[in-house]
Amino acid sequence: MTKTAEPLVRVTGLTKQYGDTLAVDGVDLTVRPGEVYGFLGPNGAGKTTTLRILTGLISPTSGTVRVLGGAPGQAQVLARTGSMIESPAFYPYLSGLDNLRLLAEYAAVPRRRIEEVLTLVDLADRAKDRFSTYSLGMKQRLGVAAALLKDPELVILDEPTNGLDPAGMRDMRQLIRELGTEGRTVVLSSHLLGEVQQICDRVGIISAGRMVAEHDVDDLRNDRELVIQARPLDRAHSVLRGARRSGSAGRRRRRGPRRSGRAPRCPHRPRAAGVRPPPR
Numbered sequence: 001m002t003k004t005a006e007p008l009v010r011v012t013g014l015t016k017q018y019g020d021t022l023a024v025d026g027v028d029l030t031v032r033p034g035e036v037y038g039f040l041g042p043n044g045a046g047k048t049t050t051l052r053i054l055t056g057l058i059s060p061t062s063g064t065v066r067v068l069g070g071a072p073g074q075a076q077v078l079a080r081t082g083s084m085i086e087s088p089a090f091y092p093y094l095s096g097l098d099n100l101r102l103l104a105e106y107a108a109v110p111r112r113r114i115e116e117v118l119t120l121v122d123l124a125d126r127a128k129d130r131f132s133t134y135s136l137g138m139k140q141r142l143g144v145a146a147a148l149l150k151d152p153e154l155v156i157l158d159e160p161t162n163g164l165d166p167a168g169m170r171d172m173r174q175l176i177r178e179l180g181t182e183g184r185t186v187v188l189s190s191h192l193l194g195e196v197q198q199i200c201d202r203v204g205i206i207s208a209g210r211m212v213a214e215h216d217v218d219d220l221r222n223d224r225e226l227v228i229q230a231r232p233l234d235r236a237h238s239v240l241r242g243a244r245r246s247g248s249a250g251r252r253r254r255r256g257p258r259r260s261g262r263a264p265r266c267p268h269r270p271r272a273a274g275v276r277p278p279p280r
Ligand SMILES: Nc1ncnc2c1ncn2[C@@H]1O[C@H](COP(=O)(O)OP(=O)(O)OP(=O)(O)O)[C@@H](O)[C@H]1O
Pocket: 018, 021, 022, 023, 041, 042, 043, 044, 045, 046, 047, 048, 049, 050, 191
């Protein structure tokens, strides 16, 4: 794999409008070579739309997008990018192996690479079984195998652990972490902060189409003040009070009765949480 010194992905002022819906609203983001970048946000925040733009599946309404030094969708960019956007689509009546053979033929990938990726995602034993007999976790892993066929420098995965059971999530996270340690650059979307903390080096947080923050994940682990901007303020306060109550109830169940009136502190928990109205 060749490495470029420039950011692998540089997005500036990206917007995407669907009719009346502004799905992505002025997003800036930078992904550096060799990092696992987590694109974190709730449902409908604009993650999939942004990733679809990065992979050239759709065009932005405005903004600049550079991927691997070129425009998304350019042949030389696609040749160095592997992606799994939303649920992977395969022929249900073909085996995992035959599905990958078709894709490999289409992408002019040597057949020996198929074995390699099946081993990498731990599907070699079930490769000859029909896709329709695979569990959700196996389907997702076959999707990652397909994304890796071209031995890409950049791997883009849209919610790769979505719908998986805890064991499937653990396997998928481990696989992604391994891709990162191999020196590949990975961009993944997630709505789970804990997941991003476990597997990513850096995180971009998106909400309602807008990039709220971009951080090294280590910064999230340090005790920092968390400021939530919200409106209306009284509703935000009551949501926060409810979250505190459920958080301390969960800790009591695990650790037994508290000795003092103060809630025990979780090491990854921000030192203080405050709510303030968003800027007008
Ligand atoms: N093809 C489309 N046509 C119209 N609106 C769309 C289209 N695709 C996405 N949207 C809207 O754009 C907004 C962002 O959607 P998007 O799928 O990018 O969010 P997301 O963060 O990926 O959410 P999720 O986690 O649920 O997948 C949503 O309001 C969605 O309804």
